[in-house]
Amino acid sequence: MKTLNPVEGQRWVAGMMPLAVGDPLAGADVLGVPSVYWERPLAQEAAAGWGEAAVVVAEEPSQAPAALASLGALSLRWVGEEPESMPGPWFGGMRFGATGVPDAAWNAHGVARWTLPEVLVWRAGTGLMVAAFAPEERGGEDAVRSRLERVRACYPEAYRHARGTPVALAQASSRPAFEARVERALEAIAAGHLQKVVLARSLDAEGPEAFDLVDVLARLREQNPRCATFLFRAPDGTCFLGATPETLCRVEGQVVQTEALAGTAAPGQAEGLKGHDKDLREHDSVVRYILATLRPLAEKVTSDSEPALLTLKNVVHLRTGIRAELRPGVTAAQVVAALHPTPAVGGFPRERALSFLVENEGLDRGWYAGPVGWIGPKRAHLMVALRSALVRGAKARLFVGVGLVAGSTPEAEWRETEMKSLAMLRALGGGDVVRR
Numbered sequence: 537m538k539t540l541n542p543v544e545g546q547r548w549v550a551g552m553m554p555l556a557v558g559d560p561l562a563g564a565d566v567l568g569v570p571s572v573y574w575e576r577p578l579a580q581e582a583a584a585g586w587g588e589a590a591v592v593v594a595e596e597p598s599q600a601p602a603a604l605a606s607l608g609a610l611s612l613r614w615v616g617e618e619p620e621s622m623p624g625p626w627f628g629g630m631r632f633g634a635t636g637v638p639d640a641a642w643n644a645h646g647v648a649r650w651t652l653p654e655v656l657v658w659r660a661g662t663g664l665m666v667a668a669f670a671p672e673e674r675g676g677e678d679a680v681r682s683r684l685e686r687v688r689a690c691y692p693e694a695y696r697h698a699r700g701t702p703v704a705l706a707q708a709s710s711r712p713a714f715e716a717r718v719e720r721a722l723e724a725i726a727a728g729h730l731q732k733v734v735l736a737r738s739l740d741a742e743g744p745e746a747f748d749l750v751d752v753l754a755r756l757r758e759q760n761p762r763c764a765t766f767l768f769r770a771p772d773g774t775c776f777l778g779a780t781p782e783t784l785c786r787v788e789g790q791v792v793q794t795e796a797l798a799g800t801a802a803p804g805q806a807e808g809l810k811g812h813d814k815d816l817r818e819h820d821s822v823v824r825y826i827l828a829t830l831r832p833l834a835e836k837v838t839s840d841s842e843p844a845l846l847t848l849k850n851v852v853h854l855r856t857g858i859r860a861e862l863r864p865g866v867t868a869a870q871v872v873a874a875l876h877p878t879p880a881v882g883g884f885p886r887e888r889a890l891s892f893l894v895e896n897e898g899l900d901r902g903w904y905a906g907p908v909g910w911i912g913p914k915r916a917h918l919m920v921a922l923r924s925a926l927v928r929g930a931k932a933r934l935f936v937g938v939g940l941v942a943g944s945t946p947e948a949e950w951r952e953t954e955m956k957s958l959a960m961l962r963a964l965g966g967g968d969v970v971r972r
């Protein structure tokens with residue numbers, strides 16, 4: 537594990553102040569594309585971070601849980617008032633897991649990468665707050681004060697709407713290759729080797745010029761108010777961003793909220809979903825896995841008695857809400873390590889499904905379907921990074937997956953991946969996407 541600015545043994549100083557009414561995203565007009573971005577419009581939770589006061593990086597998959605656990609060791613001294621409900625201060629994520637076909641495009645994001653921004657702006661009630669972070673030694677307090685003043689002096693008060701006009705995207709992906717992989721998965725299911733496996737594919741899209749990622753974020757949050765819009769920028773400028781509906785875990789003290797999200801229909805066919813045996817089986821394996829995984833960590837675990845419909849712009853999902861009260865001493869990092877990957881994005885039985893993906897998926901998922909979000913003392917929110925893309929310049933690689941069980945068909949699953957790709961395509965292109 538590598539700490540770019542050592543956290544252990546180092547003390548950090550932080551300060552904060554209110555900003556006038558505004559929008560965390562609007563800061564991008566003066567401070568540039570943020571290093572980290574997070575927004576859940578319906579929950580009125582939004583945060584943008586610039587710069588990197590500290591970064592914790594895992595270099596090997598085996599180091600990812602320790603990297604996450606180490607974030608709690610941050611020794612932070614607040615000058616003046618302490619915030620009550622600041623998201624973070626660590627923002628980042630990690631890879632889905634092992635891959636059979638490593639893609640160097642993911643290298644700069646690392647196996648796991650957690651950033652403590654130099655400046656963090658977040659929504660608090662009707663206004664904004666800004667915090668700054670710096671190492672204690674060598675004038676930390678002065679750095680914090682000057683950063684806060686600099687941000688206050690330049691921060692725009694307007695809301696940042698998308699401004700660009702729609703552009704045509706060149707798109708490339710292989711339907712025959714994906715359908716052949718679906719067939720292979722269905723054979724493994726028919727042979728009794730697997731009950732469920734979630735197979736993903738990529739789709740390459742290219743715009744006429746470099747994507748304006750602030751515009752893309754503005755569209756993602758506006759078009760997907762029930763989702764978490766996120767962005768993580770790696771040191772080489774590559775950005776991983778998206779708008780995902782799936783919470784891996786929200787931790788507030790000892791209380792955890794999570795959900796099973798699996799089973800999908802087109803918006804027009806939502807009503808049939810609750811009575812559809814294939815989708816109910818696909819969903820049920822996720823509910824059972826999450827309940828069994830949380831029980832050893834929790835005093836009490838409860839779930840909704842039946843799945844409800846979660847209606848998004850392009851798709852409808854089956855959703856079961858799950859809550860747990862953690863045993864004393866159990867941390868958010870332990871909950872993440874235990875839950876990820878759930879059968880909503882991996883499969884069941886878990887290890888067999890993951891090996892099947894390494895051998896047959898033919899894709900480096902990178903951070904797609906991995907945990908992304910924020911973590912701080914006593915609170916954390918990690919989402920499953922779906923409906924997302926890795927973007928560099930004018931090129932974007934989108935990722936979409938589908939849960940396969942007995943009864944799935946290649947054609948229907950291809951269509952489902954097409955539907956799921958619309959959220960990112962609409963945000964990248966800025967216009968409606970026509971699918972034949």
Ligand SMILES: C=C(O[C@@H]1C=C(C(=O)O)C=C[C@H]1O)C(=O)O
Nearest residue numbers: 798799800880922936937938939
């Ligand atoms: C794998 C994805 O989505 C997952 C798979 C679903 C399904 O197969 O029904 C539904 C929601 C997600 O848990 C994706 O969007 O890429």
